[in-house]
Amino acid sequence: MGRPPCCDNGVGVKKGPWTPEEDIVLVSYIQQHGPGNWRSVPENTGLMRCSKSCRLRWTNYLRPGIKRGNFTPHEEGIIIHLQALLGNKWAAIASYLPLRTDNDIKNYWNTHLKKKVKRLQTQPANSFQTTPSNAVTSPNFYSPSSTQHNLQSMQAMNYPNTTTCSSAPSSESATVSNLFQTWMGSSPATTANRKITMQEFQDQDAAAASIVCKDQIVAGDNKSSSSLQMVMEPPVMTGSSTATFSLLEDWLLDDMPGQAMDGLMGISAGCCADPIMF
DNA sequence: AATCTTCGCAACCGCCGGAGC
DNA sequence: GGCTCCGGCGGTTGCGAAGAT
Numbered sequence: 001m002g003r004p005p006c007c008d009n010g011v012g013v014k015k016g017p018w019t020p021e022e023d024i025v026l027v028s029y030i031q032q033h034g035p036g037n038w039r040s041v042p043e044n045t046g047l048m049r050c051s052k053s054c055r056l057r058w059t060n061y062l063r064p065g066i067k068r069g070n071f072t073p074h075e076e077g078i079i080i081h082l083q084a085l086l087g088n089k090w091a092a093i094a095s096y097l098p099l100r101t102d103n104d105i106k107n108y109w110n111t112h113l114k115k116k117v118k119r120l121q122t123q124p125a126n127s128f129q130t131t132p133s134n135a136v137t138s139p140n141f142y143s144p145s146s147t148q149h150n151l152q153s154m155q156a157m158n159y160p161n162t163t164t165c166s167s168a169p170s171s172e173s174a175t176v177s178n179l180f181q182t183w184m185g186s187s188p189a190t191t192a193n194r195k196i197t198m199q200e201f202q203d204q205d206a207a208a209a210s211i212v213c214k215d216q217i218v219a220g221d222n223k224s225s226s227s228l229q230m231v232m233e234p235p236v237m238t239g240s241s242t243a244t245f246s247l248l249e250d251w252l253l254d255d256m257p258g259q260a261m262d263g264l265m266g267i268s269a270g271c272c273a274d275p276i277m278f
Numbered sequence: 279a280a281t282c283t284t285c286g287c288a289a290c291c292g293c294c295g296g297a298g299c
Numbered sequence: 300g301g302c303t304c305c306g307g308c309g310g311t312t313g314c315g316a317a318g319a320t
Contacts, residue, residue, distance in 0.1 A: 056290085057288090108286095
């Protein structure tokens with residue numbers, strides 16, 4: 001006996017775009033009670049909406065701290081990397097871009113990046129060498145065997161502070177988490193609420209951009225998730241705990257031709273000031 | 279200016295896994 | 300162990316906006 005659709009029993013359930021009034025009702029309710037227990041939201045607010053619709057509206061649109069539109073070349077690069085690693089695991093990818101929703105990333109991939117990647121994959125190989133900024137979409141990078149090889153290589157490598165690798169990751173997602181932790185040069189992950197702050201900055205003169213990573217113990221963080229949180233912060237130059245994004249790329253793409261790698265670096269470097277020419 | 283086509287995004291749909299009973 | 304409920308996820312759709320003709 002299958003479970004009926006969640007909104008089948010809802011006579012008069014409203015569908016379609018949300019009105020500003022509905023948004024206000026939903027936001028004010030969540031401000032009072034917090035997100036969660038979505039089943040009770042329509043009942044308690046009087047919204048003629050399915051609980052799923054309420055949750056989706058909150059997580060994809062109303063939730064504070066959402067960045068909308070204008071994906072930066074750097075974000076594009078991250079999405080492309082992670083999509084190649086994880087496939088269409090949008091929620092997992094979104095966890096590495098905390099200002100973006102999975103829906104947003106999924107839409108952006110489907111409407112922009114997928115076409116760009118496909119287009120470039122059909123280009124002659126030598127075109128990647130002549131246009132370094134395109135190298136991110138080198139066929140090598142999207143080769144499953146290459147990706148698998150890189151994942152295995154990452155685990156095999158004796159990188160410092162890779163303590164989390166000793167406990168075999170249960171999923172590719174965990175592997176990528178380990179990768180990010182290692183890449184960021186962090187100390188072994190603690191089980192306490194831990195906030196990793198990614199400070200993305202752009203150096204226009206040097207055409208270099210890096211991600212500065214700081215580990216912060218977040219006391220009293222009311223987020224229920226114990227997973228790593230990465231929050232983009234305004235550009236701050238720090239001298240110590242810096243690691244360039246290209247290091248991660250280096251791990252992922254260690255079997256790429258040197259020329260292509262040079263171009264790939266541009267994704268996280270010069271391209272931030274100069275849009276990717278897909 | 280009007281019509282047609284393409285694009286982008288918000289929202290919906292169906293399925294799955296975990297929790298509770 | 301089986302059933303139901305709920306939250307979450309990924310795929311897809313529908314519609315308005317923008318661009319092309």
